[in-house]
Amino acid sequence: MQMYDLPDSKGHFGPYGGVFVAETLIHALDELRTQYESLRNDPAFVAEFEHELKHYVGRPSPVYHAKRLSQKAGGAQIWLKREDLNHTGAHKINNTMGQALVARHMGKKRIIAETGAGQHGVASATVAARFGMECVVYMGSEDIHRQAQNVYRMKLLGASVVPVESGSRTLKDALNEAMRDWVTNVEGTFYIIGTVAGPHPYPMMVRDFNSVVGRELLTQMPDVLGRQPDAILACVGGGSNAMGAFYPYIPHADVRLIGVEAGGLGLATGKHAATLCAGTPGVLHGNRTYLMQDANGQIIETHSISAGLDYPGVGPEHAWLKDTGRAEYVSVTDDEALEAFHMMCRLEGIIPALESSHAVAHAMKMARDMSSDKVLLVNLSGRGDKDMATVAERSGLSL
Amino acid sequence: MSRISATFEKLQAAGRKALIPFVTAGDPDNASAVPIMHTLVAAGANIIELGVPFSDPMADGPTIQRSSERALKNGTSLRDVLGFVTEFRTRDSETPVVLMGYANPIEAMGYDAFADAAAAAGVDGVLVVDYPPEESEPLTMKLRHRGIDSIFLLSPTSMEARMDGAARLASGYVYYVSLKGVTGAANIDLTEVAERIPQIRSRVNLPIGVGFGIRDGATARAIAGVSDAVVIGSRLVQEIESSPPEALLENLHRLVSEIRQAMDA
Ligand SMILES: Cc1ncc(COP(=O)(O)O)c(C=O)c1O
Numbered sequence: 292m293q294m295y296d297l298p299d300s301k302g303h304f305g306p307y308g309g310v311f312v313a314e315t316l317i318h319a320l321d322e323l324r325t326q327y328e329s330l331r332n333d334p335a336f337v338a339e340f341e342h343e344l345k346h347y348v349g350r351p352s353p354v355y356h357a358k359r360l361s362q363k364a365g366g367a368q369i370w371l372k373r374e375d376l377n378h379t380g381a382h383k384i385n386n387t388m389g390q391a392l393v394a395r396h397m398g399k400k401r402i403i404a405e406t407g408a409g410q411h412g413v414a415s416a417t418v419a420a421r422f423g424m425e426c427v428v429y430m431g432s433e434d435i436h437r438q439a440q441n442v443y444r445m446k447l448l449g450a451s452v453v454p455v456e457s458g459s460r461t462l463k464d465a466l467n468e469a470m471r472d473w474v475t476n477v478e479g480t481f482y483i484i485g486t487v488a489g490p491h492p493y494p495m496m497v498r499d500f501n502s503v504v505g506r507e508l509l510t511q512m513p514d515v516l517g518r519q520p521d522a523i524l525a526c527v528g529g530g531s532n533a534m535g536a537f538y539p540y541i542p543h544a545d546v547r548l549i550g551v552e553a554g555g556l557g558l559a560t561g562k563h564a565a566t567l568c569a570g571t572p573g574v575l576h577g578n579r580t581y582l583m584q585d586a587n588g589q590i591i592e593t594h595s596i597s598a599g600l601d602y603p604g605v606g607p608e609h610a611w612l613k614d615t616g617r618a619e620y621v622s623v624t625d626d627e628a629l630e631a632f633h634m635m636c637r638l639e640g641i642i643p644a645l646e647s648s649h650a651v652a653h654a655m656k657m658a659r660d661m662s663s664d665k666v667l668l669v670n671l672s673g674r675g676d677k678d679m680a681t682v683a684e685r686s687g688l689s690l
Numbered sequence: 691m692s693r694i695s696a697t698f699e700k701l702q703a704a705g706r707k708a709l710i711p712f713v714t715a716g717d718p719d720n721a722s723a724v725p726i727m728h729t730l731v732a733a734g735a736n737i738i739e740l741g742v743p744f745s746d747p748m749a750d751g752p753t754i755q756r757s758s759e760r761a762l763k764n765g766t767s768l769r770d771v772l773g774f775v776t777e778f779r780t781r782d783s784e785t786p787v788v789l790m791g792y793a794n795p796i797e798a799m800g801y802d803a804f805a806d807a808a809a810a811a812g813v814d815g816v817l818v819v820d821y822p823p824e825e826s827e828p829l830t831m832k833l834r835h836r837g838i839d840s841i842f843l844l845s846p847t848s849m850e851a852r853m854d855g856a857a858r859l860a861s862g863y864v865y866y867v868s869l870k871g872v873t874g875a876a877n878i879d880l881t882e883v884a885e886r887i888p889q890i891r892s893r894v895n896l897p898i899g900v901g902f903g904i905r906d907g908a909t910a911r912a913i914a915g916v917s918d919a920v921v922i923g924s925r926l927v928q929e930i931e932s933s934p935p936e937a938l939l940e941n942l943h944r945l946v947s948e949i950r951q952a953m954d955a
Pocket of ligand 1: 381382383407408409410411485486487526527528529530531532533598599600644646647672673674
């Protein structure tokens with residue numbers, strides 16, 4: 292096994308990551324980094340986090356052999372890590388629970404978050420309610436329109452949802468607006484970022500909280516299979532569910548790590564969100580990473596059928612894993628993801644999130660060319676209840 | 691000596707303070723960019739901060755966000771902004787111009803290409819909002835090599851070690867951001883500024899400009915009393931936003947002159 296101890300003390304993963312924010316935010320980030328460094332090594336904090344994951348989130352999530360899906364693919368065996376069974380229906384709560392606990396330790400009483408699809412907003416509103424904290428969620432007005440159900444869920448949980456009217460009125464603009472709130476109300480407010488992006492220490496902290504997924508897999512797979520899988524696949528928006536599954540496996544060089552990005556209408560059309568497959572390095576939202584940008588360095592709008600993958604950046608650790616070759620990144624189109632979505636429904640009785648369906652689709656493609664003794668583990672990052680309207684609309688129905 | 695240092699020396703000798711207006715290049719349109727710059731100088735500006743529009747201006751409030759969006763709609767790129775400076779220099783070889791913006795357009799152009807083009811255009815200083823000292827050294831060195839100053843922000847939460855970090859890389863002047871929040875937020879705390887400036891002076895041997903939240907002559911005058919330069923951004927951008935095209939230059943001239951007069955009174 293090879294040593295891997297990134298990021299460095301300044302938050303760098305090779306040339307990526309770092310702290311690219313205005314001076315006004317540096318102090319808050321320093322404070323967070325210092326607090327988090329001491330908490331992550333504090334056995335009492337770790338025990339508290341594990342207790343919440345077990346009793347509130349419902350961990351560990353099972354691994355499940357998708358036999359009928361594997362048969363349909365006709366080759367390697369496809370297994371699923373069931374993050375869809377977590378409380379609130381996705382991996383997002385692993386991170387929001389961890390950050391809410393950090394916020395409590397820092398004495399912060401107000402939580403802010405950005406959200407695209409609304410999953411991270413719901414997971415943030417949930418933990419804020421659980422701990423009696425005020426919660427404000429920033430959401431692009433375009434997304435509010437597209438994700439009405441999740442907006443209502445957040446409100447039921449006591450959060451206020453603030454529409455963001457700037458820029459493209461989507462996730463990236465919601466993130467900008469949350470940063471502006473944080474800089475203004477920095478004393479009493481904790482900003483829960485929803486993926487492995489943002490300035491250091493966020494990419495590291497969000498990875499750490501989500502890597503409960505990979506740690507569980509490290510023992511679950513040998514238990515059920517007698518060995519580790521041949522590859523782990525996960526969809527990549529910002530990259531938190533993928534990083535959570537990949538991180539504990541980085542030293543296991545014989546396990547392939549495959550991130551699946553949103554190919555939208557196809558890479559050739561330019562209407563996609565496959566940042567690692569088709570983007571170039573730059574600086575956005577506090578870190579250096581691959582971005583979807585034009586020749587002048589302006590961030591361009593992305594497209595995906597799944598709002599959770601519709602982001603023009605990607606976590607800096609993925610950028611590093613790509614450049615070093617430790618992980619591979621591919622893309623899957625809207626149509627391929629939808630097809631996998633329907634197959635999961637019919638063959639396995641599992642309605643997956645459209646985001647996760649991207650990883651399933653690629654696993655099925657790969658499986659075909661592999662022998663039946665090979666094993667592909669798909670991180671099923673969430674369930675698809677939130678996607679009913681989108682899928683129905685695609686089938687010409689309205690709910 | 692750099693144009694920025696020379697400007698501060700001349701002002702100091704005359705017992706005056708610098709007035710530094712900020713406008714976004716390309717707002718309301720590309721054709722107005724250079725006329726606006728000359729108007730600012732004619733009305734009493736000593737240094738111009740020229741905003742380079744960016745799609746994701748994370749540290750800016752609604753007013754400057756909208757100006758950035760207008761400029762991007764006009765297609766204003768970093769190359770265009772450098773072109774405005776080149777054109778400005780054909781008639782004004784004295785007034786320093788500082789480009790202020792975000793990292794990514796510079797990253798996309800590449801450090802060497804940017805530093806060369808900025809030097810050729812006659813740019814005097816560069817302020818990259820999302821390059822704190824920790825991340826800025828590679829660009830700062832390339833700019834310094836070509837005689838261009840790197841301007842850094844200091845904030846109410848910048849501790850002494852951070853002032854030293856900025857002092858190590860900064861030249862020209864430092865920019866004290868006088869409130870917690872984004873550009874355009876309302877009230878500046880005069881007492882706080884008056885307390886902080888001497889602390890900064892004891893660690894940073896450069897002129898100190900103060901900005902964020904200065905909206906009128908009276909405040910500008912009060913701030914000039916404790917600092918070396920007054921930066922005014924959102925208030926001017928607001929004027930650009932609300933002025934009909936034919937009255938734009940006249941309105942800007944009036945506003946900047948008023949502030950200048952209040953500072954000099
Ligand atoms: C179910 C699900 N999977 C994946 C994602 C993408 O995020 P990430 O790449 O950070 O895991 C989202 C985001 O909303 C999601 O809801």
